[in-house]
Every structure is written in C-alpha cells, then in structure tokens.
Amino acid sequence: MIRESGTTGFQSRMVPAASSRLTNAVAASLAIAALSLCLSVSLTVLSTKATMAMVLH
Template sequence: MIRASGTAGFRGPTVTVSSSRLTNAVVASLAVAALSLCLIVTLTVLSTKATMAMGLPV
C-alpha cells in the first residue's frame, strides 16, 4: 500500500475552520459555565455546613 504524499498526520496546510467570533462565544460560554458550577458547589458546601451546625432535633 502506497501512501499519498502530504496526507499523513498534521503536515498539511493549516485551514481556519471557525471564525474568531464563534471561538470567543464558545470561550465565554465555557467561562460562564465554570463560574456557575463554582457558585453551585460553594452554596452546597455552605448549606451543608449550616445544616450540620444546627444539629438534629431530639
């Protein structure tokens, strides 16, 4: 089997597949998702600590 030249791996010419606006929108949405996840984890930890501090009614 003979391999065609220029088709192996990443040696070919680079081609832009998306616009910079699309890339920026994806980056912004990932940043918002990461911040909201951090906020949810923080609220969960704080509410768990508050619940544990109250104790169980006897």
C-alpha cells in the same frame, strides 16, 4: 508494509475551523459555565455546613 508517496497522514496546512467570533462565544460560555459550577458547589458546601451546625445544637 510499504507506504505510497504522498500519503503522509495529516497535512501541515492550517485551515480555520470556525470564525473568531464563534470561538470567543464558545470560550465565554465555557467560562460562564465554570463560574456557575463553582458558585453552585460553594453554595452547596456552605448550606451543608450550616445544616450540620444546626443539627448539633
């Protein structure tokens, strides 16, 4: 297969896709979502352990 000159796939020029404020807002919302997920998993595990302890007594 012969490639035509000038068709080298992705260009090396970097173009900003979004502003830095938008990037920071997305990063902050992802961090809050991850923290919220960890908190809910921790509460679920603790409540499950408490329920199991009550059943045994």
